[in-house]
Structure formats: structure tokens, C-alpha cells
Amino acid sequence: TAVVNRIAAGEVVQRPCNALKELLENCLDAGSTSIQIILKQGGLILLQISDNGSGIRHDDLPILCERFTTSKLKQFEDLSSIATYGFRGEALASISHVAKLTVLTKTASDVVGKKAVFLDGHLQGSPLSMAANQGTQITVEDLFYNLPTRKRALKSGAEEFNRSADMVAKYAIHNSGRAGFSLKKDKDTTPYVRTTKDATLQTNIGQIFGHAMAKELIEVATADSARLKFKMSGWITNVNYNCKKFNFLLFINHRLVDHAGLKRSLQMVYNAYLPKGTHPFIYMSLEIAPENVDVNVHPTKHEVHFLHQDEIVESIQQAVDAKLLGSNT
Ligand code: ADP
Ligand code: MG
Known part of the structure; x- marks a missing residue:
């Protein structure tokens, strides 16, 4: 054994x-x-x-x-x-x-x-x-x-x-x-x-990804949805800032995970604003009712599935789009 x-x-x-x-x-x-x-x-x-x-x-x-x-x-x-x-x-x-x-x-x-x-x-x-x-x-x-x-x-x-x-x-x-x-x-x-423990999220992003980028971050969030049992908050680059690669930091219930569908749909939102070949930085924290998150995931595969996936992705997409429109001045 x-x-x-x-x-x-x-x-x-x-x-x-x-x-x-x-x-x-x-x-x-x-x-x-x-x-x-x-x-x-x-x-x-x-x-x-x-x-x-x-x-x-x-x-x-x-x-x-x-x-x-x-x-x-x-x-x-x-x-x-x-x-x-x-x-x-x-x-x-x-x-x-x-x-x-x-x-x-x-x-x-x-x-x-x-x-x-x-x-x-x-x-x-x-x-x-x-x-x-x-x-x-x-x-x-x-x-x-x-x-x-x-x-x-x-x-x-x-x-x-x-x-x-x-x-x-x-x-x-x-x-x-x-x-x-x-x-x-x-x-x-x-x-x-x-x-350091007490530094803000924006300061820590700057510390790691560079202060020039951190200055271009805007805050994004969705309202707490009682029906879909989720909420999202995050920081994303505005439409004036281009990253060389797509930095997507996604946490669901405080665990670092991947979600190809969400990533793809966010890239699509940015595609409407950014020149071809340039990318955003996105940090996002999702809290989803634990009973709605799929349990059958292998420990080394960080791709996660959750209930109401399409609706949740769409509502995040809309929140991001609204922010980017607002930052496009
Ligand atoms: P799990 O986290 O799923 O409980 P682990 O094998 O990761 O299983 O850890 C086993 C147990 O060891 C934990 O439940 C916890 O009680 C204890 N443990 C492990 N690491 C720490 C830590 N850094 N501080 C306190 N307790 C710990
Ligand atoms: Mg453990």
C-alpha cells in the first residue's frame, strides 16, 4: 500500500x-x-x-x-x-x-x-x-x-x-x-x-504588477443577488491601459480557480474597447453559495463549475461593460 x-x-x-x-x-x-x-x-x-x-x-x-x-x-x-x-x-x-x-x-x-x-x-x-x-x-x-x-x-x-x-x-x-x-x-x-497586512488591494496590486498599471484600475462590483446567490467585487484596468497578456486573477469563495467561460466573456467585453492584441488586468472575487459550487473537481484541476453559470457570467459581463463605458472618456 x-x-x-x-x-x-x-x-x-x-x-x-x-x-x-x-x-x-x-x-x-x-x-x-x-x-x-x-x-x-x-x-x-x-x-x-x-x-x-x-x-x-x-x-x-x-x-x-x-x-x-x-x-x-x-x-x-x-x-x-x-x-x-x-x-x-x-x-x-x-x-x-x-x-x-x-x-x-x-x-x-x-x-x-x-x-x-x-x-x-x-x-x-x-x-x-x-x-x-x-x-x-x-x-x-x-x-x-x-x-x-x-x-x-x-x-x-x-x-x-x-x-x-x-x-x-x-x-x-x-x-x-x-x-x-x-x-x-x-x-x-x-x-x-x-x-503587508494593512496595505490596500490597489497598493498590493501595484507592488506586484507595477504602480503604473495600478493607477489605471477601476473598481467593479455586482449587487448581492439573492436569487443567484452570488456577488462579485474586483479591480480591472480601464480602457486606456493595455497589458501585454491577459492577467486574470479569479477567486471563488477565497480559492484561486480558473473559469474559461468567464475569462472568455470578459475578454470579449474588452475587445470592444482595446486595440487588437492588447489585454486587460482583471482581479475578481466571487462569493457563491457553497452548495451551488461543483464538488467534483480534481485537486490539481482548478477549473470550477457552478449553478446558474450563464446568468452569473452575464451579469458580471454587464457590470464590467458598464464600468468600461464609464471610463471611456
Ligand atoms: P484540511 O485542510 O482539508 O483539513 P489538511 O491535510 O490540509 O486537511 O490539514 C489537516 C489538518 O491539519 C487541518 O484540518 C488542520 O487542523 C491542521 N493544520 C494544517 N495546517 C495548519 C496550519 N498552518 N495551522 C493550523 N492547523 C493546521
Ligand atoms: Mg488543507
């Missing part, structure tokens, strides 16, 4: 950024306001993420990396909302099957921290007491050490770093006002991504 587990885990964690996304969402779920990430060779040698969230109860450590261990299912109704993004209580388990995973954690009521090492889902020895700040630090070392073909296929640390940096930057923008982020390459002293 070790081999079966490893292959299944390798499906869930296809590259370092898949692991990082799961770990990062765990930090946010734990109420963290500060998240620091260090990557060595794009996360292939080392991926470390530290937060100042709730911490993990030391009693929970022995089973932490067993499949389906989750503290996030409080009642049965939660199942539909919680299962929205495919898999629950599988991230740490999966990572521990394809890497060495070390957890250092301390809750508000603990006097000291505990450090626990996991391999193949199992705690190695017993956790060691150790000084720590409140929160959790997860260290993933030697990813895919036991999947040599995968490891060879992912030899470009630079490529893996860029994928992770892109993902972290998007989460940093989305979490403006909630959490500050920093992402460093191993030896670098200055972070590659750095946002």
Missing part, C-alpha cells in the same frame, strides 16, 4: 506549487495574518511556510498526516461547502507520502512548541519540545525523493519557483487587509513577493 499511497499522492501533488497552495490555504484557514515562505530550488529541495495562526493542538500531532484527518468538518452540512475544492484532510497526508514533512507548532495555550517529523503518513518517533512562536511552520524537504521519474522531469528550479511565486502573489493580493505575505528564494535577503 505504500506504493499505492505514493502514486495517489503524486497525483494530488504534481509539482511544488500544488503543495504550496494547500499549505497556504491551511495557514489562511488557521486565521494567520502573516505568512512567510522560503523556497530552495523552486521548492524541490526545500519548501518552508511559517504562519502566526491558531497552531495545531499537540494531541492532534500523531494522526496529523493520516488521510482524512481534518479539524474542519464540524457538522454534516459542512460537507457540501467544505468539499467544494475536492479533497479534505488529504493535503498533509499526500505531501508526507512524497517528501519529508516537518511540523513545528504552538497554540496560544502551549508553553512550548512541538516539532514532529512525518514520512509516509506516519509520525517518526515522538514530537520534541522546542521554543516556537504561536503558529505553525511546515517544512517540506526533498520532494519526490521516492518518485525518481517525477523528480527528473521537474529539474528546473527556476520554472517551479515562478509558478509558486505567481500563485503566492495572487493570494497576497486577494488577502489584502487580512494577511501579509513574504516569499523568498533560499539565499536572497530581499523577498521576491512582499505585502
Whole structure:
């Protein structure tokens, strides 16, 4: 079964950024306001993420990396909302099957921290007491050490770093006002991504995508629809600004996802205003009633489906079009 587990885990964690996304969402779920990430060779040698969230109860450590261990299912109704993004209580388990995973954690009521090492889902020895700040630090070392073909296929640390940096930057923008982020390459002293918790969304977009573009952003939103059970808010470039590529940052219920249909229909709106070959920047946060979001999505496929898709897309399209018309002066 070790081999079966490893292959299944390798499906869930296809590259370092898949692991990082799961770990990062765990930090946010734990109420963290500060998240620091260090990557060595794009996360292939080392991926470390530290937060100042709730911490993990030391009693929970022995089973932490067993499949389906989750503290996030409080009642049965939660199942539909919680299962929205495919898999629950599988991230740490999966990572521990394809890497060495070390957890250092301390809750508000603990006097000291505990450090626990996991391999193949199992705690190695017993956790060691150790000084720590409140929160959790997860260290993933030697990813895919036991999947040599995968490891060879992912030899470009630079490529893996860029994928992770892109993902972290998007989460940093989305979490403006909630959490500050920093992402460093191993030896670098200055972070590659750095946002502060209290900076505005627009400031953080400027920090990452350039201040010239951020100045051209306009705010867009839809009214809360009781019938379609959704609302949207976001920031988009006006009709005077052209990006070289289409930057589309889409969050649904605070998870970074893709939606080809929505993307296409927004590009169509801009096509009426922008010269051919130029593109917008769009950041959009959608909140949709969890029971209306499709649960049958593979963890590594971020394409999401939801109920009333056509109507929701159309109402977003209209909101964007109205804004662009207004900015076209
Ligand atoms: P899930 O997030 O679906 O519950 P995971 O495998 O990602 O499953 O995490 C398992 C459990 O470990 C979580 O439910 C949570 O209790 C705990 N956990 C993981 N990361 C953190 C963290 N950074 N801070 C606090 N608790 C964490
Ligand atoms: Mg998780």
C-alpha cells in the first residue's frame, strides 16, 4: 500500500506549487495574518511556510498526516461547502507520502512548541519540545525523493519557483487587509513577493504588477443577488491601459480557480474597447453559495463549475461593460 499511497499522492501533488497552495490555504484557514515562505530550488529541495495562526493542538500531532484527518468538518452540512475544492484532510497526508514533512507548532495555550517529523503518513518517533512562536511552520524537504521519474522531469528550479511565486502573489493580493505575505528564494535577503497586512488591494496590486498599471484600475462590483446567490467585487484596468497578456486573477469563495467561460466573456467585453492584441488586468472575487459550487473537481484541476453559470457570467459581463463605458472618456 505504500506504493499505492505514493502514486495517489503524486497525483494530488504534481509539482511544488500544488503543495504550496494547500499549505497556504491551511495557514489562511488557521486565521494567520502573516505568512512567510522560503523556497530552495523552486521548492524541490526545500519548501518552508511559517504562519502566526491558531497552531495545531499537540494531541492532534500523531494522526496529523493520516488521510482524512481534518479539524474542519464540524457538522454534516459542512460537507457540501467544505468539499467544494475536492479533497479534505488529504493535503498533509499526500505531501508526507512524497517528501519529508516537518511540523513545528504552538497554540496560544502551549508553553512550548512541538516539532514532529512525518514520512509516509506516519509520525517518526515522538514530537520534541522546542521554543516556537504561536503558529505553525511546515517544512517540506526533498520532494519526490521516492518518485525518481517525477523528480527528473521537474529539474528546473527556476520554472517551479515562478509558478509558486505567481500563485503566492495572487493570494497576497486577494488577502489584502487580512494577511501579509513574504516569499523568498533560499539565499536572497530581499523577498521576491512582499505585502503587508494593512496595505490596500490597489497598493498590493501595484507592488506586484507595477504602480503604473495600478493607477489605471477601476473598481467593479455586482449587487448581492439573492436569487443567484452570488456577488462579485474586483479591480480591472480601464480602457486606456493595455497589458501585454491577459492577467486574470479569479477567486471563488477565497480559492484561486480558473473559469474559461468567464475569462472568455470578459475578454470579449474588452475587445470592444482595446486595440487588437492588447489585454486587460482583471482581479475578481466571487462569493457563491457553497452548495451551488461543483464538488467534483480534481485537486490539481482548478477549473470550477457552478449553478446558474450563464446568468452569473452575464451579469458580471454587464457590470464590467458598464464600468468600461464609464471610463471611456
Ligand atoms: P484540511 O485542510 O482539508 O483539513 P489538511 O491535510 O490540509 O486537511 O490539514 C489537516 C489538518 O491539519 C487541518 O484540518 C488542520 O487542523 C491542521 N493544520 C494544517 N495546517 C495548519 C496550519 N498552518 N495551522 C493550523 N492547523 C493546521
Ligand atoms: Mg488543507
